[in-house]
Amino acid sequence: MYAEVGHEFRYDSKGGKGPDKWGSLDPAWRACSTGKMQSRNYVASHSVLQNTGHNIMLKWESGAGSIVLSGTEYQLQQIHWHSPSEHVLKGIRYNMEAHLVHKSRDGKVAVISILYKFGQPDPFLASLENHLKAVTDKTGAETVVGVTNPMSIHMESPGFYRYIGSLTTPPCTENVIWTILTQVRTVSREQEDLIRIAANDESGTNARPLQPLNGRLVTLSKLR
Template sequence: MKISSLGWVFVLIFISITIVSSAQAPPPPKPKPAPAPTPAPKPKPAPAPTPAPKPKPAPTPAPKPAPAPTPAPKPKPAPKPAPGGEVEDETEFSYEMKGNKGPAKWGTLHAEWKMCGTGKMQSPIDLRDKNVVVSNKFGSLRSQYLPSNTTIKNRGHDIMLKFKGGNKGIGVTIRGIKYQLQQLHWHSPSEHTINGKRFALEEHLVHESKDKRYAVVAFLYKLGASNPFLLSLEKQLKKITDTHASEEHVGIIDPQKLSFESIHYYRYSGSLTAPPCSENVIWSISKEIRTVSSKQVKLLRVAVHDASDSNARPLQAINKRMGSH
């Protein structure tokens, strides 16, 4: 279709108006920039957890009082010494060399017996002639006794002939001091030795002074003829053996029958040879060796019912002691 000239005029006018309108129209407002997003608030740090309160320590219990220590058992008192200083009950010690109550242990068994382990003048000793100082000032060894009522007693390791109330005779006098005979007993084999030689039997006559000092006169026996004095006691010894009795009445005995006098003897200061081993003893050992039968020696051992075949204390150190007449 053909457009007339008038039509083109209208078209041009419309286009011009449109262009002018477009030119004069204000530009659209620029869009405001979107506001920056509000940053999310930083999360507050979680509060640190409140530490659980430390548990209070349990109260320390008051310490229990220590139990009272068990009191040590009171030591058994030592057997009481008999007249003559030695104990009458010898079951508290033994002669077993390796036993808990043997000679090496005597000094530990009772406080009253400590001298058995610590003493320096203990008995018995070996009587050696090379150690002897010969002196004539001692005088002859003499006795003066009276007949006395006696008992024979098994002490546990030996047989003791006890003079009741002590023999009221003078007994022996040594260095001006009078000693009364209290008891006599036997050891087998002998406790003292002479120049290293031991004998079958040793007899001890134990005397006591008024101030509790002791004088022991000892006789050594070799095997041979029977001893008359022991023969007179044989009946009582056999009775003790057969009945296990501890003591038997003997009757009147005259100690003078022991034929006491001796011109030659050894003398030294020593101790009792059995507990408590007191060191207040004057020893006089006769150089005259007597005889005893093997049967009599055996009877003395069997009568005590002692398992040991000896009741002789081991030899002790001499420590420069010895005299002889």
């Protein structure tokens, strides 16, 4: 998940701003250190691609449809990517992970996560290739993509994991509903490079270190 543009933190340990220090960099980020809980109707909508300095983010400025979880509607606002993955399945940390970020009217957050391993290029990222190249190494850069349909993001999966966690960057806000698709997709090394270069430090990653479960329940739902 994401932090606001311009907020200073790092994925390595240099400068005292690494993951083990996030909770002390800003009072609003305290949960990074102390936290214990770390049906879709999508529509095509106008979008902008942005390099936040920590990740590459595609934003739908007026939302792009919604999902409903336990009777609450969450509007899709953006998708961004981390390398390597921030979740592990059966002990495997994959090469990349996408987060589709949704928010309810009262500010609750739900994220759908897609894991990727190296292989054939991802079609959705391929459709953004020229835009990605325009912003990948330029912190704060934006490019107008135009109308983008989130249904073009392959989210078919035989099942999913679900748990209650947190944002994975400061302020590490908790009570986020996470849905991790069990189907692992493929991404080319060249596409992963375009995502990873956006990180504004020398760590070579924009993924938070793995966090302890702290007794949280992770459920597996099989769709077929």
